[in-house]
Amino acid sequence: LHQSLGAGAVEMIVVDDGSTDGTGEELDRLARRHPQLLRVLHQDNSGGPSGPRNTALGLARGRYVFFLDADDYLGVRALERLTAAAEEWDSDVVLGRMKDVGRRVPRSMFRTNQPDADLFASRVYWSLSAQKLFRRELVERLGLRFDTALRVGEDQPFTATAYLRARRISVVADYDCYYLVRRPDGRHLTLVNRTRPTLDALERVCSLLRAELPRGAGRDLLLSRHFEVELAGAFRFLAAEREALVREREFARMRRLVTGHRDDGFW
Known part of the structure; x- marks a missing residue:
């Protein structure tokens, strides 16, 4: 709702993966208030992020896709900055600088903006999480989906394949795009497996x-x-x-x- 990209430019698909804390009801309330922005799907808990992400990918219609985990949030200008970079530099994948909110974030690849980051000469491969902007044409052309058999690290094969096949990878390093938040109970899936x-x-x-x-x-x-x-x-x-x-x-x-x-x- 607060993204600077503007009304009508963002499609938000939220997959409620069997939540039990009232999230589903709150999402439905928000979807009724903002039907042009928010689409909500409810499904039984799958045990990991792969299934919900794949469900959303099958419904996405935008030129780009971006994955946002439930605990985290975006800088107000994040999607504007990332899509502008992709348009200006004709990028298939754009990394946005991450900001820690109690959790460790990768830093070495965000020292400077990079219109065309070489996969082997830069540090971009040291960031393999899914929290990046992907050109949807690349995702669909490659048939990229997340491996539902993987409980953790499911984003690594997805992102690595996108990197290897991308025409261009870019980095937005002069704006905090993604805020990685530590849960109060510390029970992140990647930390307890x-x-x-x-x-x-x-x-x-x-x-x-x-x-x-x-x-x-x-x-x-x-x-x-x-x-x-x-x-x-x-x-x-x-x-x-x-x-x-x-x-x-x-x-x-x-x-x-x-x-x-x-x-x-x-x-």
Whole structure:
């Protein structure tokens, strides 16, 4: 409602994924007040963000799509700045600077505006969350959807594929576009899951990179990002696992993953 882009320029599709806290009723009230802006769908809880995002993607009609998680919010000029950048620079993906509200946000890719960010020379690949502006034509041409089998990290294969196939990736670094909010109870899905779902996502995105890119320095660079970040995170989750059989099983998965990449050059 407060976006500076103006009335009629934004279509907001909200998928109520089986909420139990009165969110559904509040959304319906807002939709009655703002029928030209807000469309609400209700569905049974799916256990993760992939299903609701896919539902919304199937209904979206705009030139661009942007994913906003329920806990977070946008800067007032966010959509205006992001779409203006996409139009001016003919971008397929635009990253907007993120602002922390109690949660850690990526920073290295937001040091300066980048009309044409090179995937291998810039730091954009270190930001793989879905909270970006995507040209919908790219999404539909590639048939991009979120993997509902992934409990966490579902945005990584989606965003990585968009990066790899985009004609141009751009960065808006001079405005706080996305505010990443920490829940009062701290129970974000990405913070409470364990080793197995983290490894599920890691295996999926590593397979994607090996399929999309030839062996060499570029592929090594992107793979190294996942081994430095997600594999390290998986080890931290592993240390917290209480069941010995679970630890042994997931450590065996880690060993197979590392062994499978022993001939890559990023070690």
